[in-house]
Amino acid sequence: MSDVTMTNQTQAQKLDSVAARKARIMGGILIALALLVIFVLHVVPGESATFRLTTRRDAIQIPDLVVPGAFNYVAAALLAFLGVRQFLQGGARWTSLSLGVGLAILVMAFLVWATAGKAFNLTSMLQAAVLASVPIALGGLAGVMSERVAVVNIAIEGMLLAGAFAGALIGSLLGGWIGLVAAILVGGSFGLLLAVLVVTFRMDQIIAGVVINLFVLGVTSYVSSQVFSEYRFLNNAKVFRQWEIPFLSDIPVLGPMLFDQNLFVYGAFILVGIATYYLFYTKNGLRARAVGEHPRAADTLGVDVYVTRYVHVTIAGMVAGFGGAFFTLGNVGRFEENMTNGRGYIGLAAMIFGRWHPVGALSAALIFGFADSIQRKLALLNTPIPSEFLAMAPYIATIIVVAGLVGRSRPPAADGKPYVKE
Amino acid sequence: MDVELRGITKRFGSVVANDNVNLTIRAGEVLGLLGENGAGKSTMMNMLSGLYSPDEGQILVDGKPVEFDGPGDGIEAGIGMVHQHFMLVPVFTVAENVVLGVEPTGKMGYLDMKRARRQVEEINEKYGLHVPPDELIEELSVGIQQRVEILKVLFRSADVLILDEPTAVLTPQEVHEFFGIVNTLKEAGKAIVFITHKLHEILEISDRVSVLRQGRITGEGYPKDLTEADLAEMMVGRPVSFTTAKNTATPGRTMLELEGVSMLDETDDRVLDNVSITVRSGEVVGVAGVQGNGQTELVEAITGLERIASGKITFDGENISHASVRERHKMGMAHIPEDRHKSGMVDSFTIAENMVLNNYYAPEYSKGWAIDWQKVAETAARYCVDFDVRTPSVFLPGGSLSGGNQQKMVVARELERETKLVVASQPTRGVDVGSIEYIHERLIGSRDEGDGVLIVSSELDEVLGLSDRIYVMYDGRIVAEFDNTDGKADRNTVGLAMAGSFGEDAA
């Protein structure tokens, strides 16, 4: 053996690490938010915002929350502190947490600014937020179910719309419960259709989804202009009322939010629980996830990849159909053209935000629902912001989520890829 | 358990992958199955595991004919397969991977992981596998992952184990350990099929050898009666010399120099740690190492595909630390990528288009903002003739070529240009012996024309056969450097360095 050189080193080097760069960007964003709060969300000193937490009818009364305008100075200072800390520390921990906290502070400052000198019922807004999050959560859950077996489901929007339509039509004819079942079945059949197209016929998953959306939009619009406009009784279903849960619904703030809602809200929470148990604690859940991560491995172990995908995408369709029924049976009782208006896509964003986990998707959906209900309630408060811009809020939030969180979250490895048996 | 293949034929379209194959596998015996890439080894074994079903012939288990029509059927009959590309879910734990498909369950489909873990431990102990049941697969080394694969088939109480190219990803020392496990299994009465294209391994571990060429059994025998040369001839169909003829190198000026180069991945782990190497003109420098020890990243750093976090890269006297891929390419750096399908070519593009994949902007192919496709076609045709790329037309899709011809196409594109440095990553992976010889000759040819050549390969034999100097990588670091003029580097010492167990005292 001849000249052997050993290279030995562990000297500390200053490396330009990814985390440090990210922290600097986050720091910059937080400082920008601080400036935004100072200059744009400026509240005249002396004015204060009143948030009502209970209504007169409630069993337990708690006093209104009165926030002085000076709160926004504190908020700006906090944001600036977080930002500077991220900026200087470089590669610091808690980068994402800081951003989350920062955004929460921003929302609070915004609410104080918008409500300054007025009063605003916070509890009813939160109640509406939970309600608004239901279709998004169920859409997100449908996304989780199908993407966990590696089928990208852009068709959630169409499945929601189909569920809404079937719920209204059958609900008008045969009553709410049967309408609900019909919505679930119709959603499921579109799930099945998606499975047929992408699993058996190996159609591009995104195209298949887009096509189902176009198809459902076409059919429902066609029927509603061809038929519903003439026979109005076909589009007039009874709505599921709120079910107050005794005692629990009397808890201030939380009670109205969680325990004085309709079937769909409870259904969404229960389904999320079931899905979590199923995916992570059962035999079939393990197999489903294996199919999503490494279908060939699952196949060699005798797990039928095709059947697994069929079953789960169909279940996803049923979940989305249930979520779609919310629009008609859980809300207005009538079907209108394109009434889902992009909620399915937002559900998909919620799924990404929630890292392909049912509970994560639900949490993300609650945030979107919150953005949605803020925009509705603020329209009543006469803020200087035009209503169109408020209406954009959930969409912009979606873009931010999708843009800001990729890289940190990891989709199932085989997501979007057709599986061809050898 | 004994298994017999009788008159098995399997066709894919017009291609006959297996042609009237007869083979017997006996309990307590290691059968070595030797053959080139594409000889039909994997097809045959996939039929044994139930993934394919034969067009003709019979499979007999203990003398009784069986029919498999699904991937689960083989394992049910006691035939387990350890695939060359591991069939493991990276984000699952070892135990989850092992029990997948045969999970111990409680009420309501509840997954009983406690029981699963206990069962894994039992097998661990019985065969001395030492696999941690709760670790995630992605955090284990390839060697351990392979044991998980073995554990998987044992868990399903397989009596026949098919090991497809199991040593491709192991260091020589790991191979030794692995042979230990194989012997334990054999003594426990298991029948083992050991598939490989490495001659010395077959002679070392097998009790009996069968050789496959172009879908047919072309030779059978016992290791004690056979030499490597015999086997090679049976495998390739003509006498083969495995050493590439070459003169002694005459190194000139420094072509490439890396000084303290480090690189981080997305999670800020150091995938290259303070790497310093040089390549001079007129020499072949090899980088040996087990796959996944930073070789891919080293090539990415040199070619500009990934940014480096610190250090300096000099190419022919110029600092290129932050130069783009294209700038480096224009300066005369050729790059044969490690996975041609992933990045070296576009399957659906024509051969002509593939021949200018990274050179399409060059003035000689330009007409203003457009590409002169006539000129491209001429060049492509010339390259095909020069490099013996066998195709009826340059307008056929690149994906229609055989693996060896695809690789020759990529090599032709990279070497025909005026270059100063050739970075060749796994230059002969998945290629037939004839093409391997040819590509090796051309790489040496580039050296003799005065290029610096850097060869990164996980095939130690390839590195030893071609290089004038060898670096060994382990865990993102260069751990050793050997002079290999006239092949004087010692295979075992290099192997030790690859395993990272190469202390300072060895110098």
Place this chain on the structure above:
Amino acid sequence: MSEHKDLKSVNEKMRSLMARTTHGRDDFEDLVIVPLFAVVVALVFGALIMLATAVDIPTIGRSFVALAVGSVGSLSAWSETLTAAVPLVLAGLGLGLGFRAGLFNIGAEGQLLMGGLAAVIAGFSLDFLPMVIHLPLTLLIGAAVGAGYAAIAGILKATTGAHEVISTIMLNLISFELLNWLLRQPWIQREGRSDPISKSVPDSARLPQLLDWISPNFRLHAGVFVMLLAVAFIWWLLFRSKVGFAFRTSGENPSAANYAGMKASLVIVLAMATAGALAGLAGAAQITGVLGRASPGFSAGIGFDAIAVALLGRSHPVGILFAGILFGGLEAGGRQMQVDAGVSIDLIGIIQALIIVFIAAPLLVRAIFPWGFRRSSKKEDAA
């Protein structure tokens, strides 16, 4: 190596290598039979849906007659068909280019709205310019704004990895709100109106009518030439230019593009911007050729139909031209159908969606129509 080879034989070999391969039967099946079957099956399904919604058989017959007459049955029908085809083809070209570059841009609708609105604003605010400058400038501004709007999604994808499907859909929804708001701004809104509607584009920025000398009802305008030019340009861009080669490589194999030194983020932004420019141009052509002013939802789903056009045309400029004319015909015929047979034009949307299903899943068409195709070889299944 080659010194032993006879130079002549080498030359011969080269010549044979460079001989063009003829188009095989596969191409024919792909480009002609599959689309043909797709259209037929979609029409049959359309009839079934009409049956299901209690439309009687004579009416169904009359609707198909109306569909045919309204699309190709007369000169006026052709004028309508081509008029409808112009924005579809323009936007479809952009989407097809995106598909080739591996980008699934669903945002044509929003890009078209923004481009059209920009054209309106350029139209009424630059009315002092002579037509030779004013009209091209108006179209260009429309294209530029469309490009800018699409580039947002491109930049987001290039820098953060945000999936373009979701971001372009969100940008669509945002553009609807933005349009509604802008149309109520005093400097855009038509004087004396309270509903959201813009001022009109003066004649100096209107695409000239081509057939108004026959009848003022013939709406065909000079946008057809813009459309044909765009088809030729995109063909050149994709298959002849260097940028196009980079687009196609990135679409087919992103890591090969990376290896070849093509800057992925640049390609994404450029491809998105080009697609957006074409969608914006479609909007501008629709405004300056047909509508003359902007109102909420003036895009009328063209951006979504263009997705179907691009898929049907196999992302090939010439294919997109034919697909656009087909869809224009369905549009024009659908209007006739609504008038003559009283069947809602929404049916056309269903037929269009069905056409894409069959186009995008050739395996499905083969399964429904086993005849007309060669038996697919085993090799293809194993691939």
